Amino acid sequence: MIHAPFDPVTLAVPFFVLAVILEIALARFRVTPSNYETRDTMASLSMGFGSQIAGLLTAGAAFAATIWVWEHRIFTVPFTAWWGWVAIFFLEDLTYYWFHRLSHERRFWWAAHVNHHSSQHYNLSTALRQTWTGGVSGTWALWLPLAFFGFSPAQIAIQKGISLVYQFWIHTEAIKRMPAWFEAVFNTPSHHRVHHARNPRYLDRNYAGILIIWDRMFGTFQPELDEEKCRYGIVKNLGDFNVLRAAFHEWIGIGKDLLSARSPREVAGYLFGPPGWSPDGSRETSATLRAQWEAERKAG
């Protein structure tokens, strides 16, 4: 099957809207501790709206590539086979983990993803602060192996949609902790708060989509600690609420750095090094910030 019979994200839009209204209402009446700043909310929701438009520009190419790979598949997974859905649930989520890790640890893909982290708030509107440049950064290619193994383009699209819908509800401070068994297996508001935090201890942790097991397996898991409250945003927060700045600032930064590069090594470092990489090490990366924090902690 090539075309998905339904789109989980489209079906979930009314739920998104009602959930945001509920979160705001609960905070308004002091039932839960969420915060919404109007200009920040406007930026987040505008980025979500814009990402739908921007996505159309590259959706055709991504879809065509997926079909081409699927036509050269090595197996065929029947769309109606239950085991196929179990398999794609795990394989798609594993793909998402590595996509997400790449999007944080290599600057070229961070440039496309940074806008999602650029809010100093953590609420359901932040979940909708989606990328405008993810398509052109080419990360959709990471899902092509699923088509090569025989999962149909429709099945891949549906599972990606399910993952995106799942990840919406975890962008909240309204839920403190889920039951222990759930926290052990699934990505939760608590785990994802850590992911959005800019405290050195929390940087580059909890890349999970639906299952937190991948972070536990690959050594990137960090539980939320009561003694260290999450500070949200990016290491160098934005100076205003301009959505164009949020969408493109890192790309512009890359362009400026490339213009100053003096060797192929510097070009490669500025493009594919960790965010914050510089030839002389004068800028801060997540690793240096974490090391500095560790040293200070040990020094007392």
Place this chain on the structure above:
Amino acid sequence: MQTAGSAVAVGVLIAFAAWAKIAKPMSPLTDARARALMAEEFPGRPIDALWVATDGAGALARSGAAALVLCEVGDGYVARHIPWAQAVASSFRDGVLRLDLSDVAAPAARLAFDAWPPLGAEVEAANTKPAKGRKTAS
């Protein structure tokens, strides 16, 4: 149709968020609060002197050869460091210091002071005046 519906929903949600007035509570910075924020934003950098903006919407600190800048944005703060000499030489007009942060993510900061640059700054500018802002030395 779907796009138009999404646009309407975005408008409704923004209006609802504005009505709720649930931004983080912000009060003018005190010296202690500014120091705490500076410690979070610039860990390991000692503060030689600190000036809190007269409206409490930011602060500037000297840390060796660097100026640590903290500026209110919405209900949060943005922080950057620039060379101290650059901060001292920055444009000061009508009680507002305009700092070029040389960063596309946060190009500039504006801090309100009674006067700038501060007393004792090592500048040779002929129009140097002592600062009258709230200063504390560590």
